[in-house]
Amino acid sequence: MADKKSDNFNFPPVGGGKNNKGAKNGSYWLYILLFAVIIGINFFPSTPEPVPTTWETVKSTMLEKGDVVKLVLWRLEYRVDVYLKGEKIEEYPDLVAHGFKNKSAGPHYSYKVATVESFDAAIDQAKATLPGAENVERDYEDSKSWWDNGLVQLLLMTAIFIGFWLFIMRRVNRGAGGGPGGVFSVGKSKAKLFDRESNVKITFKDVAGLAEAKQEVEEIVSFLKSPGKYTKLGGKIPKGALLVGPPGTGKTLMAKAMAGEANVPFFSMSGSDFVEMFVGVGASRVRDLFKQAKEKAPCIVFIDEIDAIGRARGKNPNMGANDERENTLNQLLTEMDGFETNSGVIIIGATNRADILDSALLRAGRFDRQIYVDLPELKDREEIFKVHLRPLKLDPDVDCAFLAKQTPGFSGADIANVSNEAALIAARKEKEAVTKQDFLDAIDRIVGGLENRSKVIKMSEKKAIAYHEAGHATVSWLLEHAHPLLKVTIVPRGKALGAAWYLPRERQITTKEQLLDEMCAVLGGRAAEELVFGQVSTGDQNDLEKATKQAYAMVSIFGMSDKVGMLSYYDSTGHNDFSFTKPYSEKTAELIDAEVKELVTAAYARAKKILDEHQEQHRQVAELLIEREVIFSDDLEQILGKRPWNEEEENTTQPDEVSL
Numbered sequence: 001m002a003d004k005k006s007d008n009f010n011f012p013p014v015g016g017g018k019n020n021k022g023a024k025n026g027s028y029w030l031y032i033l034l035f036a037v038i039i040g041i042n043f044f045p046s047t048p049e050p051v052p053t054t055w056e057t058v059k060s061t062m063l064e065k066g067d068v069v070k071l072v073l074w075r076l077e078y079r080v081d082v083y084l085k086g087e088k089i090e091e092y093p094d095l096v097a098h099g100f101k102n103k104s105a106g107p108h109y110s111y112k113v114a115t116v117e118s119f120d121a122a123i124d125q126a127k128a129t130l131p132g133a134e135n136v137e138r139d140y141e142d143s144k145s146w147w148d149n150g151l152v153q154l155l156l157m158t159a160i161f162i163g164f165w166l167f168i169m170r171r172v173n174r175g176a177g178g179g180p181g182g183v184f185s186v187g188k189s190k191a192k193l194f195d196r197e198s199n200v201k202i203t204f205k206d207v208a209g210l211a212e213a214k215q216e217v218e219e220i221v222s223f224l225k226s227p228g229k230y231t232k233l234g235g236k237i238p239k240g241a242l243l244v245g246p247p248g249t250g251k252t253l254m255a256k257a258m259a260g261e262a263n264v265p266f267f268s269m270s271g272s273d274f275v276e277m278f279v280g281v282g283a284s285r286v287r288d289l290f291k292q293a294k295e296k297a298p299c300i301v302f303i304d305e306i307d308a309i310g311r312a313r314g315k316n317p318n319m320g321a322n323d324e325r326e327n328t329l330n331q332l333l334t335e336m337d338g339f340e341t342n343s344g345v346i347i348i349g350a351t352n353r354a355d356i357l358d359s360a361l362l363r364a365g366r367f368d369r370q371i372y373v374d375l376p377e378l379k380d381r382e383e384i385f386k387v388h389l390r391p392l393k394l395d396p397d398v399d400c401a402f403l404a405k406q407t408p409g410f411s412g413a414d415i416a417n418v419s420n421e422a423a424l425i426a427a428r429k430e431k432e433a434v435t436k437q438d439f440l441d442a443i444d445r446i447v448g449g450l451e452n453r454s455k456v457i458k459m460s461e462k463k464a465i466a467y468h469e470a471g472h473a474t475v476s477w478l479l480e481h482a483h484p485l486l487k488v489t490i491v492p493r494g495k496a497l498g499a500a501w502y503l504p505r506e507r508q509i510t511t512k513e514q515l516l517d518e519m520c521a522v523l524g525g526r527a528a529e530e531l532v533f534g535q536v537s538t539g540d541q542n543d544l545e546k547a548t549k550q551a552y553a554m555v556s557i558f559g560m561s562d563k564v565g566m567l568s569y570y571d572s573t574g575h576n577d578f579s580f581t582k583p584y585s586e587k588t589a590e591l592i593d594a595e596v597k598e599l600v601t602a603a604y605a606r607a608k609k610i611l612d613e614h615q616e617q618h619r620q621v622a623e624l625l626i627e628r629e630v631i632f633s634d635d636l637e638q639i640l641g642k643r644p645w646n647e648e649e650e651n652t653t654q655p656d657e658v659s660l
Contacts, residue, residue, distance in 0.1 A: 066132030209380025282328030449494020471528025
């Protein structure tokens, strides 16, 4: 671990020796005591002693004027304390001479009495004869509390102050040495250390799929285990590797597997752990992290969500203010490949926003490798299912290959969620094992949301929803490149009142014809409403949004417009994220809008034409949907006939939602 000695604070040593500064420390207590006395005098001033007087004076000068508020008799001392009204104090010169001020707390005067009975008799007589004495309170006390002694109050507050000062000094001394919870430990690294003694149970066996990415990570661990195998030919250890990919694909899981497999120290930290509200803390923690790593070298340092500190400099809209993240990034750049060498320290970063990282961080010599962790393919999903189904009690009909075909586009985290949700559904139904149907229900719930059969829907609205979803189903079934259906439902699920579950083929590239067919199928619901009911509703808002975004992507990103041309205005580097101008002129913007409108209008007209030519089949699908609420591809095949195009086996369950 790092040396406990502070770099910035040199506290006096404790104990014997020639350099002992105990005498100097002893003088601190004199200052502390003096400061406490000053605080006590200013904040707890002693009240002046009451001025001695007689009953006759009180009666003739104070009670008669109505200046007295209260009279308190101390029985054991036969003494009466007189309390005057605060605004009347300055009218009595003897009180002012004794240190009383306007509205000073009493008692202000005191006098002696012979007996308690004589005190009561005198007060009763005064109240009967003097108008100013009618509202005077009378009270009785036996003896004064020790707390009323000003000296006791001062000593007690001084002791409290000294105790608080001792507590603070101990915390400061412990923090300066790097102890937990210290005042100056804020600049220390928060990285967790995993070494041979750490009980990390995750290994590379728990990381399924993504063979190429896993091979790269395994090679780094292998290099640290046996560096001679790689350096005998003159090679050097890579200084850093960046794991890039969508959320949930297993980047952090790979790092955990590295910690479990490596026989070297493994430091784990999040990018947000570097940033605090104090200026300079991030850079200080980077220095402390690398200081610890050098002492433990060879080792691995893993920084999760590195984009929290690695955002490109100058791209933050902070209007020139001091940016703690930039200072932290500068220190990280220096530590990774600065003047000093960090041999044996490998930095592993993980992010899903590599496009916003600073170019200096991505150059060779810092992050030498960028390992892309993509969404799993069919074979990878099958392996991931095998890992997550291992602890479940499964029915014999459950097939990992079938489940993998049902979940294209799912990440490793999504598959883990499907497996867990299927087990919960089976337990809710009090089954002895998790069945195939439980997994299908889990996929439906995760993608579409929870069924809401209790929602009250009028018959007219139910009919509109049925014809809307039947329009999607009919158009997509009759188009070559549109996604064919698995099932259609009008049972409310989540925020949607109906959903169509498609069976798209997995493909790496998409042609213009495929995009146009998909856009036409998306608009089939709105076209069906207009043809059948002569009006449209708000239920196609989601469809219009999809069609509009797809049309803009075709025109301004994929270059699929003849009028705009083969131009792409998409900036994959993210440098224009904070730009206030568009990368094209106003004239081009008008042309793009016109082209988008033309594409959407043409797709809508095509959908209406298809439904108009197949009105009877569309009506049959809608009526069957109203009757059953859920229909499948076999029902569509009986009504619309078998699709003439060759379909691949690979299927998914992606819903097309409608919220009416």
